[in-house]
Each structure stands twice: as C-alpha cells, then as structure tokens.
Amino acid sequence: MGIEQYLCPNPDCKKMIFYLVWGVSWSSSRLRGMTGMTTDVKKRFLVYPKGSNRPPVPPQVPQNFAEDYMEACVVLPDSSKASAALSRRCLQSILRDVANVTPGNLANEIQQVIGSKTLPTHLVKALDMVREIGNFAAHPTKSEKTGEIIPVEPQEAEWNLDVLESLFGFYFVQPEILKSKKDTLNKKLKEAGKKEMK
Incomplete structure (x- = not known):
C-alpha cells in the first residue's frame, strides 16, 4: 500500500491530489530523491480532494436529506x-418525515406509501428496489450457489441515487416550482382584478 500525490494540471487550481494505492510497494532513496513502484496497482482510492460527478442537490431539498x-x-x-x-x-428518512408513514421496517413503510397512492407509478416501482439493494449493503447476503457474499455493484448504487433524485423532484422541487409559477400568475390575476387561484 502506498500514497500517490500529483499536482492538479489545471493552472487555476494547482492543488495537490492524493490517492491511496492498494497493492503497491514503494521503495525510496533519500540520497537520490526518488521513489519507485515495485508491484502492480490493484486499486486506487482518491483521498483528497473528495467530490462527486453527480449533479448538486437542488436548493429546495432540506439539509438532512441533502447530507445523506x-x-x-x-x-x-x-x-x-x-x-x-x-x-x-x-x-427511509424521506418516507418518515415527508410521506408521514408510521415508523417500522422499511418494507412496511414502503407498503404504506404505495397504499396511499400519492406517488407516480414509476416511483412506486423504484422504491422497493432501493430497499433491496440497500439490504444487500446492510445485511450480508450469501449466494446460494457459491456461498460468497453478494456485493452491491456500482451501477446499483448509482441507480439508488437516481431514485432519490426523482423523490427530491417529486416531494421538494416540483411543488416549489409550481408554487412559484402560481404566485406569479396570481399577481397578474390580481392586477387584472380577477380571482386568484387557490
């Protein structure tokens, strides 16, 4: 294991970038001022700076959900x-705090939301998949064929994030957009002497 460091090539940045490298053995010589790699890289983890290639959380999303x-x-x-x-x-936090389900296990909470018929069909189908993928992460599940623990694949975790973004849109973003548009229209209606929309 070792650490690789690089200077960001962006002339406006020039910050250091650090990776933790797995499967690498380093040798160094203070006299010669060099460092050399003696084995192959198995995995490289970005240590600093941390970031994401996902879009930023919309400002309408409350901080507690945005942080998770x-x-x-x-x-x-x-x-x-x-x-x-x-x-x-x-x-689970969204279902409890926004959809107002009775706290219990996540499967029952999802059933409560499905039973309320307040979500669009595409989100209803997606909710239980997030739970199942999350269960593979939270509860080690072994393959019946190999006996090995079934991993969560990166694309599954990405898909969970896509579902959360859709829920953010449904519960937080779209209602704010509609409210803003309605407020703008109500100003015009009031100016025209007409009844405002409720």
Whole structure:
C-alpha cells in the first residue's frame, strides 16, 4: 500500500491530489530523491480532494436529506456498499418525515406509501428496489450457489441515487416550482382584478 500525490494540471487550481494505492510497494532513496513502484496497482482510492460527478442537490431539498444524499455520492467511488446503505437511510428518512408513514421496517413503510397512492407509478416501482439493494449493503447476503457474499455493484448504487433524485423532484422541487409559477400568475390575476387561484 502506498500514497500517490500529483499536482492538479489545471493552472487555476494547482492543488495537490492524493490517492491511496492498494497493492503497491514503494521503495525510496533519500540520497537520490526518488521513489519507485515495485508491484502492480490493484486499486486506487482518491483521498483528497473528495467530490462527486453527480449533479448538486437542488436548493429546495432540506439539509438532512441533502447530507445523506451527498455522502452517498461521495463514498460511491470507494464503496458502492456504503453508498447503497446511505441511500437506503435517506429513503427511509424521506418516507418518515415527508410521506408521514408510521415508523417500522422499511418494507412496511414502503407498503404504506404505495397504499396511499400519492406517488407516480414509476416511483412506486423504484422504491422497493432501493430497499433491496440497500439490504444487500446492510445485511450480508450469501449466494446460494457459491456461498460468497453478494456485493452491491456500482451501477446499483448509482441507480439508488437516481431514485432519490426523482423523490427530491417529486416531494421538494416540483411543488416549489409550481408554487412559484402560481404566485406569479396570481399577481397578474390580481392586477387584472380577477380571482386568484387557490
């Protein structure tokens, strides 16, 4: 194991970039001022700076949900399992705090939301998939064929984040956009002496 460091090539940045490198053995010589790699890289983890290639959280999303989502995004390159577990936690928080389900296990909470018939069909179908992927992350499940623990794949963790973004749109972003448009229209209606929309 070793650490690689690079200077950002962007002339406006010029900050240091650090990677933790797995499967590498380093040798160094202070006299010669050189460092050399003696084995192959198995895996490389970005240590600093941390970031995500996902879009930023919309400003309408409350901070507690945004924090879980952003953390799930940032850990994804290092651990799809951790990302999926955080996505599952974020989903459960949204269901309890926004959809007002009775707290229990996540499967029952999802059934309550489905039973309320308040979500669009495409989101209803997606909710249980987030739970199942999150369960692979939170509860080690072994393959019946090989006996090995079934991993959470990066694309599954990405998909969980996509579902959370859709929920953010449904619960937070779209209602704010519609409210803003209605407020603008009501100003015009009032100016014209007409009845405002409720």
